[in-house]
Amino acid sequence: MAKARSVFFCQNCGFESSKWMGQCPGCREWNTFAEEPKMITKKATAGAARRETAQPLALSQIEMSTTTRMSTGIGELDRVLGGGIVQGSLVLVGGDPGIGKSTLLLQVCRNLSQAGKRVLYISGEESLQQIRMRAQRMGEFTDQLMILCETNLEDIREAITKTAPEIVIIDSIQTMYNEDVTSAPGSVSQVRESTGVLLQIAKGMNISIFIVGHVTKEGVVAGPRVLEHMVDTVLYFEGDRHAAYRVLRGVKNRFGSTNEIGVFEMRESGLAEVPNPSEYMLEGKPEGASGSVVACTMEGTRPVLLEVQALVCKTNLAFPRRTAAGTDLNRVNLLMAVLEKRAGLGLSSCDAYVNIAGGIRMNEPALDLGIILAIASSMKDQPIDEKTIAFGEVGLSGEVRSVSMAEQRVREAKRLGFDTVILPEACKRQAARVKEIRLVGVKNVREAIRAIV
Numbered sequence: 001m002a003k004a005r006s007v008f009f010c011q012n013c014g015f016e017s018s019k020w021m022g023q024c025p026g027c028r029e030w031n032t033f034a035e036e037p038k039m040i041t042k043k044a045t046a047g048a049a050r051r052e053t054a055q056p057l058a059l060s061q062i063e064m065s066t067t068t069r070m071s072t073g074i075g076e077l078d079r080v081l082g083g084g085i086v087q088g089s090l091v092l093v094g095g096d097p098g099i100g101k102s103t104l105l106l107q108v109c110r111n112l113s114q115a116g117k118r119v120l121y122i123s124g125e126e127s128l129q130q131i132r133m134r135a136q137r138m139g140e141f142t143d144q145l146m147i148l149c150e151t152n153l154e155d156i157r158e159a160i161t162k163t164a165p166e167i168v169i170i171d172s173i174q175t176m177y178n179e180d181v182t183s184a185p186g187s188v189s190q191v192r193e194s195t196g197v198l199l200q201i202a203k204g205m206n207i208s209i210f211i212v213g214h215v216t217k218e219g220v221v222a223g224p225r226v227l228e229h230m231v232d233t234v235l236y237f238e239g240d241r242h243a244a245y246r247v248l249r250g251v252k253n254r255f256g257s258t259n260e261i262g263v264f265e266m267r268e269s270g271l272a273e274v275p276n277p278s279e280y281m282l283e284g285k286p287e288g289a290s291g292s293v294v295a296c297t298m299e300g301t302r303p304v305l306l307e308v309q310a311l312v313c314k315t316n317l318a319f320p321r322r323t324a325a326g327t328d329l330n331r332v333n334l335l336m337a338v339l340e341k342r343a344g345l346g347l348s349s350c351d352a353y354v355n356i357a358g359g360i361r362m363n364e365p366a367l368d369l370g371i372i373l374a375i376a377s378s379m380k381d382q383p384i385d386e387k388t389i390a391f392g393e394v395g396l397s398g399e400v401r402s403v404s405m406a407e408q409r410v411r412e413a414k415r416l417g418f419d420t421v422i423l424p425e426a427c428k429r430q431a432a433r434v435k436e437i438r439l440v441g442v443k444n445v446r447e448a449i450r451a452i453v
């Protein structure tokens with residue numbers, strides 16, 4: 001028997017070290033190392049993985065199995081998954097506590113079971129009564145959905161073999177444990193080994209498995225970062241817990257694109273889809289106020305209009321205060337420097353606060369022009385016409401550069417009743433295919449500012 005030694009794992013990112021360290025070299029977090037026994041018996045994993053020896057094959061010899069995708073019955077989720085659940089895939093759903101992971105997956109269970117699929121929901125966190133209570137809020141369920149409260153992976157494997165479901169939900173991976181691993185549930189080695197077991201089940205029995213993973217900043221439980229490369233698809237559920245909407249973002253997807261998002265709203269009856277995020281994001285936009293402009297960003301193939309707000313005021317400090325909510329502060333600082341140098345605005349003696357209204361985080365360069373105009377409008381105390389939107393990337397010499405998919409952006413603006421679009425001159429030709437909307441092409445920030453006054 002091998003001598004049991006211990007190793008140290010960063011509980012945040014899974015960095016492995018033979019010594020304890022104060023700061024993790026992998027993720028730069030402090031105080032995240034925890035000691036775990038090294039000896040992981042490979043008995044279970046290695047034994048189960050031993051199949052008959054595989055022969056190398058030429059690509060053309062491999063049979064194409066038609067990848068069957070199952071619709072989850074939730075359009076926004078299907079879009080993020082790349083068109084539905086792929087049979088035999090392992091999907092990780094991460095997110096902050098209370099954001100709605102269990103709710104979303106229970107809804108998926110309901111839809112799939114109503115479509116006649118056998119679904120097994122395994123919870124290690126909540127009692128059967130709690131799940132029942134949540135289900136009560138959501139409406140009708142069929143008996144095709146089975147619920148199991150269990151944390152031991154061997155028992156779970158047995159239950160799966162016995163019930164032969166097509167979809168399994170594991171809520172959450174941090175509560176699961178494998179008897180062969182001696183460390184506590186939620187530790188890096190447990191999480192990693194448990195996911196390994198689930199991976200075998202998914203691929204071996206051709207079952208799609210959804211795994212819920214918690215993300216904690218403090219690193220008390222192992223974040224799902226360590227398993228991101230083990231699974232096929234990683235989805236993150238994000239959003240402001242104080243706002244009702246939630247954004248589901250694909251971070252990795254072996255079966256589809258990762259730049260699509262799904263937008264949901266938390267209601268008492270569960271998560272409702274928001275098919276038109278633009279309308280949602282622009283709700284409550286102030287009228288006739290300076291420092292506010294509507295910008296357009298692309299989320300995958302979908303244009304999303306949102307409001308950029310800026311507040312610029314004289315500072316009393318030696319170092320003016322600058323903050324950015326919902327976008328990158330460095331980008332805002334850079335854009336303010338561009339405004340100072342290229343448009344002659346005296347911003348160095350001003351505090352500036354920039355906010356993407358609605359609490360959503362957006363970093364697309366096409367937002368630059370919106371941020372520039374919001375700052376300029378607040379600085380000059382000059383409101384921008386409410387029916388105007390702006391998009392374009394701004395370069396260091398103050399030039400407004402073209403962005404992709406200008407036509408789609410203009411179309412979305414028109415659909416929502418806007419009548420003027422300030423856009424890069426270079427995009428104007430492409431965007432001119434959309435009729436009955438005024439296009440103002442600008443080459444640099446000076447021209448853009450002139451367009452709003």
Ligand SMILES: Nc1ncnc2c1ncn2[C@@H]1O[C@H](COP(=O)(O)OP(=O)(O)OP(=O)(O)O)[C@@H](O)[C@H]1O
Pocket residue numbers: 095096097098099100101102103104125137214266267268269
């Ligand atoms: N009656 C209700 N009406 C409206 N929203 C509710 C109601 N009950 C719960 N919620 C919402 O559901 C959220 C909890 O959802 P859920 O349990 O699915 O989250 P979770 O991501 O699974 O959390 P955890 O990390 O604790 O497992 C709450 O934060 C709240 O916003």
Ligand SMILES: [Mg+2]
Pocket residue numbers: 101102103125171
């Ligand atoms: Mg939950």
